Amino acid sequence: MKVIEVRNLNVMRNGRLVIRNANFEINKGDYVGIIGPNGGGKTTLLLTILGQLPRLSGTIKLFEKDIEEFNEWEKIAFIPQDAINFDNNFPITVKEFVSLGRLGKNKIGRRLNKEDWEEVNKALEFMGISDIANKRIGEISIGQKQRMFLAMALVRNPELIILDEPISNVDPITQEKFYKKLSDLNYKEGKTILVVSHDLSAVFCRMNKVICVNVDVNIAEIKENTDIQGILRKAYGEHFYFVFHKHECKGEFEND
Amino acid sequence: MIELLSYQFFQNAIIGGCLIGIICSWIGLFLVLRRQVMIVDGAAHTAFGGLALGLLLGIDPFITALIIVIISILIINKMKAFTDSAIALMLAIGFSIGLIIISITRGFSIDIFSYLFGSILTISREELLIISIVTIFIAIFLLLFHKELIAITFNERNARIMGIPVDLISNIFNLIIAITIILSIKIVGVILIVALITIPALTALQIKTSFNNTVIISVLIGVIGVILGIFISALYKLATSGVIVFILVSIYAIVYLYSKIEIIKRRTS
Ligand SMILES: Nc1ncnc2c1ncn2[C@@H]1O[C@H](COP(=O)(O)OP(=O)(O)OP(=O)(O)O)[C@@H](O)[C@H]1O
Ligand SMILES: [Mg+2]
Secondary structure, rough: OOOEEEEEEEEEEEEEEEEEEEEEEEEOEEEEEEEOOOOHHHHHHHHHOOOOOOEEEEEEEEOOOOOOOOOOHEEEEOOOOOOOOOOOOOOHHHHHHHHHHHOOOOHHHOOOOOHHHHHHHHHHOOOOOOOHOOOEHHHHHHHHHHHHHHHHHHHHHOOEEEEOOOOOOOOOHHHHHHHHHHHHHHHHHHOOOEEEOOOOOHHHHHOOOEEEEEEEEEEEEOOOOOOOOHHHHHHHHOOOOOOOOOHHHHHHHHOO | OOHHHHHHHHHHHHHHHHHHHHHHHHHHHHHHHHHOOOOHHHHHHHHHHHHHHHHHOOHHHHHHHHHHHHHHHHHHHHHHHHHHHHHHHHHHHHHHHHHHHHHHHHOOOHHHHHHHOOHHHHHHHHHHHHHHHHHHHHHHHHHHHHHHHHHHOOOHHHHHHOOOOOHHHHHHHHHHHHHHHHHHHHHHHHHHHHHHHHHHHHHHHHOOOHHHHHHHHHHHHHHHHHHHHHHHHHHHHHOOHHHHHHHHHHHHHHHHHHHHHHHHHHHHH
C-alpha cells in the first residue's frame, strides 16, 4: 500500500519556490530518512504533506486518499521541529502531556480508560522519563522534552510516524535506543517511518530510502550498490564528500 | 450574616454568582493561556452597545447583546494578524454606539448603570433557571472536550494534525465565551467581566501544578471570590462587583507573595 504519494508538487513560501516538482511515493513499511541542507525545504515538505501549508500545484495522497478527503489522522504521529519551543509556564505535567497523544478523530470527547493510561506508562518507561512523569513540562531539560514528545508519538500507536529532527538534543545512548525502537517498529510491526535527520550514518545504516530535499526533491533506495555520493551531492552540492561503508554499520548499530 | 441567606434574592445571588464564577474562571484559564483575555474585554464592551440597542428597539436587551457579542468575536477572530487593534476597534465601536443610543433616549439611565457594573442582588428566579441550565451545558462541553481544549490551547496546528476538529471546537468555545459574557453582565457588569475571567486563572497558574489541578484551583478561587464578595458587599452596603474583584485581586496577591516566600525558603534551606 502507498502510504504517501506526492505528484508534481510545487510549494511557494513568501513568493519563492521552495519545493520544485516533487514526485515520490512511500510504501507501507518504508523507513525513510529525509536529508538536505538548512533551508532546503524538509520542514516545508512535511508540513505540506500533512495539509498544513498550501500547495501551488500538485497532488498529495495519504493512505491512498486525496489529502482533501483524508481524515484518519489517528493513524499518524508527527513531531514538529519546533516542538520543544513551548511556553514553559503552560500548566501541565509530563504524564498529562503524553496522554494527549491518545487523542484523535475517533476518540473525540472520550475519557481515557485504563488501557490508555497503561500505554502512557509504557511509553514513559520506554523513553526513560517515568521519574519525571509528574513534573511540569516547563521544568525539564530540552533533551527530556524531546523524549517526552517521542513518548507522545509512541503512545498514539500510529501507522505512520513523521519526525522532524526529533532527537538533536537527546544524548547518544537514548538516540541509539530510539533509533533501535524505530527500527523495531518498522521491522516487527511494519510501521512506516519518515525522519528528518542530519545523522547520515544513521540514515544509511538503518533506513531503506532516502529523500534529499534542496528545492528539488530526490528519492533513492538505499541498497548495497546505491551511489550514496551521488545522492548526497544532489542535496549538498558537488563538493560534498562523505565516506560511508555499509559494513561500518555492523557493530555501531546492531550490537543490541 | 446567616439571616441574609434566608432571603430569596440573596440565595439567588449566591447561587447565580457561584455558577458564573465557575464558568468564568474555567474558560478563563484557557483564555489566559492563549493570551486572549482581552477578546473578552473587547466583546463585553460591545455588549453594552447591544444592550442599549435592545432597549431602544424594545427587544430583550440580552438577546441583542448576545448577537452583537457573537458578531464582534467573529470580527476579532477574522482580524487575527491584528488582534489587539481589532479588540480596541470593537470596544470603541460598541461602547460609542451604546453612548449615542443612551443620549438619544435618556430614559433608561438606571438600567445602563446596572449593566455596566452588575446588579447581582436583582437576579430573578427565571434568570437563575436560565443561568443554571446554560451552566450545565457549558460544563458538560468543557468536561467532554477537556483534553482536546488543552491540545488546541497548547498548539493549534499540532492539534489539527492529530485529527482534532479544531474549528468546530473553537467555534463552540467562542459561542460559550459570548454566552458567558451575557450571563456575567448581571453579576459583575460589562466593565469587570474580564477580571472574573482573568484573575482566578492567573492566581491558579502561580501555584504551578498539573493542568487538572490548575482548573480546579482556578474554579475554587472564582467561587470563593464571588461568595465572599456578595457577603461582604451586602454587610457593608458596597458595590458587589467591585468587592468581588477586590477580593480576587487580594487572593492573587496572597498567593503571589506566598509562592515568592516559598521560593526564597527553598533557596536558603
Ligand atoms: N514561516 C516561513 N515563512 C516563509 N518562508 C519560510 C518559512 N519557514 C521557512 N521558510 C522558507 O522556506 C524554505 C525552506 O525552509 P524549511 O524550513 O522547509 O527548510 P528545512 O529544510 O526544514 O531547514 P532546516 O534544516 O533548517 O530545518 C527556506 O528558504 C525558508 O526561508
Ligand atoms: Mg526544518
